[in-house]
Amino acid sequence: MIRHAISNLNGWLSILAIVLASSAGDVLLSRAMKQIGDLGLLRARRGLIFVGLLVLRNRYFLIGVGCMAVAFYSLLFGLSWNDVSLIGPAAASLTFVANAIAARIFLHEHVDHRRWAAALLVGAGVVLMAL
Protein backbone atom coordinates (compact mmCIF):
# COMPACT_ATOMS: atom_id res chain seq x y z
CA MET A 1 0.00 0.00 0.00
CA ILE A 2 2.70 2.48 1.07
CA ARG A 3 4.94 1.28 -1.76
CA HIS A 4 2.08 1.85 -4.23
CA ALA A 5 1.61 5.42 -2.91
CA ILE A 6 5.35 6.14 -3.17
CA SER A 7 5.37 4.70 -6.67
CA ASN A 8 2.47 6.96 -7.70
CA LEU A 9 4.03 10.04 -6.05
CA ASN A 10 7.39 9.47 -7.76
CA GLY A 11 5.60 8.84 -11.05
CA TRP A 12 3.72 12.17 -10.92
CA LEU A 13 6.78 14.09 -9.67
CA SER A 14 8.72 12.79 -12.65
CA ILE A 15 5.82 13.81 -14.95
CA LEU A 16 5.99 17.37 -13.55
CA ALA A 17 9.76 17.52 -14.09
CA ILE A 18 9.39 16.15 -17.64
CA VAL A 19 6.70 18.73 -18.51
CA LEU A 20 8.70 21.73 -17.26
CA ALA A 21 12.04 20.69 -18.75
CA SER A 22 10.53 19.42 -21.98
CA SER A 23 8.43 22.57 -22.61
CA ALA A 24 11.46 24.81 -22.10
CA GLY A 25 13.46 22.54 -24.42
CA ASP A 26 10.76 22.47 -27.11
CA VAL A 27 10.43 26.25 -27.20
CA LEU A 28 14.22 26.72 -27.41
CA LEU A 29 14.63 24.05 -30.10
CA SER A 30 11.75 25.48 -32.12
CA ARG A 31 13.32 28.95 -31.97
CA ALA A 32 16.67 27.49 -33.07
CA MET A 33 15.17 25.63 -36.03
CA LYS A 34 13.17 28.67 -37.14
CA GLN A 35 16.40 30.70 -37.11
CA ILE A 36 18.20 28.12 -39.25
CA GLY A 37 15.44 27.39 -41.79
CA ASP A 38 14.15 24.24 -43.57
CA LEU A 39 16.73 21.53 -42.75
CA GLY A 40 15.69 19.35 -45.70
CA LEU A 41 16.25 22.12 -48.23
CA LEU A 42 19.49 23.28 -46.59
CA ARG A 43 20.85 19.71 -46.59
CA ALA A 44 20.05 19.33 -50.30
CA ARG A 45 21.70 22.67 -51.07
CA ARG A 46 24.73 22.71 -48.74
CA GLY A 47 25.20 19.12 -47.49
CA LEU A 48 24.72 17.29 -44.20
CA ILE A 49 27.95 18.48 -42.54
CA PHE A 50 27.09 22.12 -43.14
CA VAL A 51 23.63 21.62 -41.64
CA GLY A 52 25.13 19.74 -38.66
CA LEU A 53 27.58 22.55 -37.95
CA LEU A 54 24.86 25.15 -38.35
CA VAL A 55 22.65 23.37 -35.82
CA LEU A 56 25.44 22.62 -33.32
CA ARG A 57 26.57 26.26 -33.30
CA ASN A 58 23.14 27.60 -32.40
CA ARG A 59 23.01 28.53 -28.71
CA TYR A 60 19.23 28.06 -28.44
CA PHE A 61 19.73 24.52 -29.72
CA LEU A 62 22.44 23.77 -27.14
CA ILE A 63 20.40 25.09 -24.17
CA GLY A 64 17.31 23.29 -25.53
CA VAL A 65 19.23 20.00 -25.68
CA GLY A 66 20.32 20.56 -22.04
CA CYS A 67 16.66 20.93 -21.03
CA MET A 68 15.79 17.80 -23.01
CA ALA A 69 18.53 15.87 -21.17
CA VAL A 70 16.92 16.84 -17.85
CA ALA A 71 13.54 15.70 -19.22
CA PHE A 72 15.09 12.43 -20.43
CA TYR A 73 16.56 11.50 -17.05
CA SER A 74 13.27 12.46 -15.39
CA LEU A 75 11.60 10.05 -17.82
CA LEU A 76 14.02 7.24 -16.90
CA PHE A 77 13.33 7.91 -13.21
CA GLY A 78 9.57 7.86 -13.80
CA LEU A 79 9.67 4.67 -15.88
CA SER A 80 11.50 2.86 -13.08
CA TRP A 81 8.50 3.59 -10.80
CA ASN A 82 5.42 3.47 -13.01
CA ASP A 83 3.97 2.08 -16.28
CA VAL A 84 4.99 3.52 -19.63
CA SER A 85 1.30 3.73 -20.63
CA LEU A 86 0.81 6.34 -17.86
CA ILE A 87 4.17 8.18 -17.81
CA GLY A 88 4.53 8.44 -21.61
CA PRO A 89 1.11 9.82 -22.63
CA ALA A 90 0.55 11.89 -19.44
CA ALA A 91 3.92 13.66 -19.59
CA ALA A 92 3.79 14.22 -23.33
CA SER A 93 0.17 15.41 -23.34
CA LEU A 94 0.67 17.85 -20.48
CA THR A 95 3.78 19.05 -22.30
CA PHE A 96 1.57 19.67 -25.32
CA VAL A 97 -0.77 21.93 -23.30
CA ALA A 98 2.18 23.76 -21.68
CA ASN A 99 3.76 24.16 -25.11
CA ALA A 100 0.62 25.75 -26.57
CA ILE A 101 0.84 28.43 -23.86
CA ALA A 102 4.62 28.82 -24.15
CA ALA A 103 4.54 28.97 -27.96
CA ARG A 104 2.00 31.81 -27.84
CA ILE A 105 4.02 33.77 -25.26
CA PHE A 106 7.62 33.12 -26.30
CA LEU A 107 7.42 32.18 -30.00
CA HIS A 108 4.46 34.48 -30.85
CA GLU A 109 2.71 31.66 -32.71
CA HIS A 110 -0.93 32.26 -33.60
CA VAL A 111 -2.70 29.62 -31.47
CA ASP A 112 -6.20 29.71 -32.99
CA HIS A 113 -9.44 28.12 -31.71
CA ARG A 114 -8.60 24.88 -33.49
CA ARG A 115 -5.31 24.52 -31.61
CA TRP A 116 -6.85 25.50 -28.26
CA ALA A 117 -9.63 22.94 -28.79
CA ALA A 118 -6.96 20.35 -29.45
CA ALA A 119 -5.26 21.38 -26.18
CA LEU A 120 -8.53 20.91 -24.25
CA LEU A 121 -9.15 17.50 -25.83
CA VAL A 122 -5.64 16.40 -24.96
CA GLY A 123 -6.00 17.77 -21.41
CA ALA A 124 -9.25 15.84 -20.92
CA GLY A 125 -7.52 12.76 -22.27
CA VAL A 126 -4.78 13.14 -19.67
CA VAL A 127 -7.35 13.34 -16.85
CA LEU A 128 -8.97 10.12 -18.06
CA MET A 129 -5.61 8.40 -18.29
CA ALA A 130 -4.80 9.39 -14.70
CA LEU A 131 -8.06 8.00 -13.22
Added chain:
Amino acid sequence: MNLRKYLVLAGVSVFAPVGDSLLSYGMKQVGNISLGDFSTLLLAITNPWVGLGIVLLLGFFASYMTALSWADLTYVLPASSLGYVLLAFIARFALHERVSVTRWLGIALVSSGVGFVTSGPEVSRRPPPRARNDAAMEPS
Protein backbone atom coordinates in the same frame (compact mmCIF):
# COMPACT_ATOMS: atom_id res chain seq x y z
CA MET B 1 2.49 19.60 -47.10
CA ASN B 2 4.22 17.09 -49.38
CA LEU B 3 5.28 13.42 -49.09
CA ARG B 4 8.67 14.30 -47.57
CA LYS B 5 7.00 16.30 -44.78
CA TYR B 6 4.46 13.53 -44.07
CA LEU B 7 7.34 11.01 -43.83
CA VAL B 8 9.15 13.27 -41.36
CA LEU B 9 5.99 13.50 -39.19
CA ALA B 10 5.59 9.70 -39.44
CA GLY B 11 9.18 9.34 -38.20
CA VAL B 12 8.40 11.57 -35.20
CA SER B 13 5.26 9.50 -34.49
CA VAL B 14 6.87 6.05 -34.73
CA PHE B 15 10.39 6.51 -33.30
CA ALA B 16 9.21 8.13 -30.03
CA PRO B 17 6.74 5.45 -28.80
CA VAL B 18 8.94 2.52 -29.87
CA GLY B 19 11.96 4.15 -28.21
CA ASP B 20 9.96 4.87 -25.03
CA SER B 21 8.77 1.26 -24.92
CA LEU B 22 12.30 -0.09 -25.22
CA LEU B 23 13.37 2.28 -22.43
CA SER B 24 10.51 1.02 -20.28
CA TYR B 25 11.48 -2.62 -20.91
CA GLY B 26 15.10 -1.86 -20.07
CA MET B 27 14.29 0.15 -16.95
CA LYS B 28 12.13 -2.68 -15.61
CA GLN B 29 15.27 -4.85 -15.85
CA VAL B 30 17.38 -2.21 -14.10
CA GLY B 31 14.84 -1.96 -11.26
CA ASN B 32 13.56 0.90 -9.11
CA ILE B 33 15.96 3.82 -8.69
CA SER B 34 15.80 6.23 -5.76
CA LEU B 35 16.64 9.93 -6.05
CA GLY B 36 19.87 9.46 -4.05
CA ASP B 37 21.08 6.68 -6.35
CA PHE B 38 22.14 8.95 -9.21
CA SER B 39 25.06 6.75 -10.35
CA THR B 40 22.69 3.83 -11.07
CA LEU B 41 20.51 6.20 -13.07
CA LEU B 42 23.53 7.23 -15.17
CA LEU B 43 24.64 3.61 -15.60
CA ALA B 44 21.15 2.58 -16.76
CA ILE B 45 22.13 3.57 -20.32
CA THR B 46 24.50 0.55 -20.43
CA ASN B 47 21.47 -1.78 -20.49
CA PRO B 48 21.12 -2.92 -24.18
CA TRP B 49 17.36 -2.23 -24.30
CA VAL B 50 17.88 1.24 -22.86
CA GLY B 51 20.73 1.75 -25.37
CA LEU B 52 18.56 0.66 -28.32
CA GLY B 53 15.76 2.90 -27.03
CA ILE B 54 18.19 5.82 -27.00
CA VAL B 55 19.20 5.10 -30.64
CA LEU B 56 15.54 5.21 -31.71
CA LEU B 57 14.99 8.38 -29.70
CA LEU B 58 17.92 9.94 -31.59
CA GLY B 59 16.02 9.08 -34.81
CA PHE B 60 12.99 10.76 -33.29
CA PHE B 61 15.09 13.81 -32.42
CA ALA B 62 16.42 14.19 -35.98
CA SER B 63 12.88 13.92 -37.42
CA TYR B 64 11.55 16.32 -34.80
CA MET B 65 14.22 18.96 -35.53
CA THR B 66 13.49 18.69 -39.25
CA ALA B 67 9.74 19.11 -38.68
CA LEU B 68 10.30 22.13 -36.41
CA SER B 69 12.35 23.79 -39.14
CA TRP B 70 9.25 24.18 -41.38
CA ALA B 71 6.25 23.96 -39.03
CA ASP B 72 4.95 25.55 -35.82
CA LEU B 73 5.64 23.88 -32.49
CA THR B 74 1.88 23.90 -31.83
CA TYR B 75 1.40 21.96 -35.08
CA VAL B 76 4.27 19.45 -34.83
CA LEU B 77 3.52 18.25 -31.29
CA PRO B 78 -0.15 17.30 -31.78
CA ALA B 79 0.39 16.17 -35.38
CA SER B 80 2.87 13.59 -34.15
CA SER B 81 0.70 12.48 -31.21
CA LEU B 82 -0.75 9.51 -33.08
CA GLY B 83 2.25 7.70 -31.63
CA TYR B 84 0.36 7.49 -28.30
CA VAL B 85 -2.07 5.06 -29.88
CA LEU B 86 0.89 2.98 -31.03
CA LEU B 87 2.39 3.30 -27.52
CA ALA B 88 -0.80 1.93 -25.95
CA PHE B 89 -0.75 -1.08 -28.30
CA ILE B 90 2.92 -1.73 -27.52
CA ALA B 91 2.29 -1.40 -23.76
CA ARG B 92 -0.66 -3.78 -23.94
CA PHE B 93 0.59 -6.46 -26.35
CA ALA B 94 4.42 -6.33 -26.17
CA LEU B 95 5.08 -5.22 -22.58
CA HIS B 96 1.91 -6.94 -21.25
CA GLU B 97 0.99 -3.91 -19.14
CA ARG B 98 -2.63 -3.50 -18.11
CA VAL B 99 -4.25 -0.66 -20.08
CA SER B 100 -7.70 0.07 -18.62
CA VAL B 101 -10.79 1.14 -20.57
CA THR B 102 -10.47 4.64 -19.06
CA ARG B 103 -6.92 4.97 -20.35
CA TRP B 104 -8.04 3.80 -23.79
CA LEU B 105 -10.72 6.54 -23.71
CA GLY B 106 -8.06 9.09 -22.73
CA ILE B 107 -5.87 8.00 -25.61
CA ALA B 108 -8.90 8.31 -27.94
CA LEU B 109 -9.40 11.93 -26.78
CA VAL B 110 -5.72 12.70 -27.38
CA SER B 111 -6.07 11.29 -30.88
CA SER B 112 -9.15 13.47 -31.48
CA GLY B 113 -7.05 16.50 -30.56
CA VAL B 114 -4.51 15.42 -33.15
CA GLY B 115 -7.18 15.23 -35.84
CA PHE B 116 -8.41 18.68 -34.87
CA VAL B 117 -5.07 20.44 -35.18
CA THR B 118 -3.80 18.66 -38.30
CA SER B 119 -6.79 19.90 -40.27
CA GLY B 120 -5.28 23.40 -40.07
CA PRO B 121 -2.15 24.96 -41.62
CA GLU B 122 1.29 23.92 -40.32
CA VAL B 123 2.64 27.49 -40.09
CA SER B 124 0.76 30.39 -38.50
CA ARG B 125 3.38 33.05 -39.23
CA ARG B 126 6.31 33.42 -41.59
CA PRO B 127 9.81 32.50 -40.30
CA PRO B 128 12.59 35.12 -40.54
CA PRO B 129 14.43 35.33 -43.89
CA ARG B 130 16.77 32.35 -44.23
CA ALA B 131 19.44 34.24 -46.11
CA ARG B 132 20.08 36.56 -43.17
CA ASN B 133 20.59 33.63 -40.79
CA ASP B 134 22.70 31.72 -43.31
CA ALA B 135 25.10 34.62 -43.46
CA ALA B 136 25.14 35.15 -39.70
CA MET B 137 25.73 31.50 -38.87
CA GLU B 138 28.03 30.44 -41.73
CA PRO B 139 30.51 27.83 -40.32
CA SER B 140 34.14 28.87 -40.69
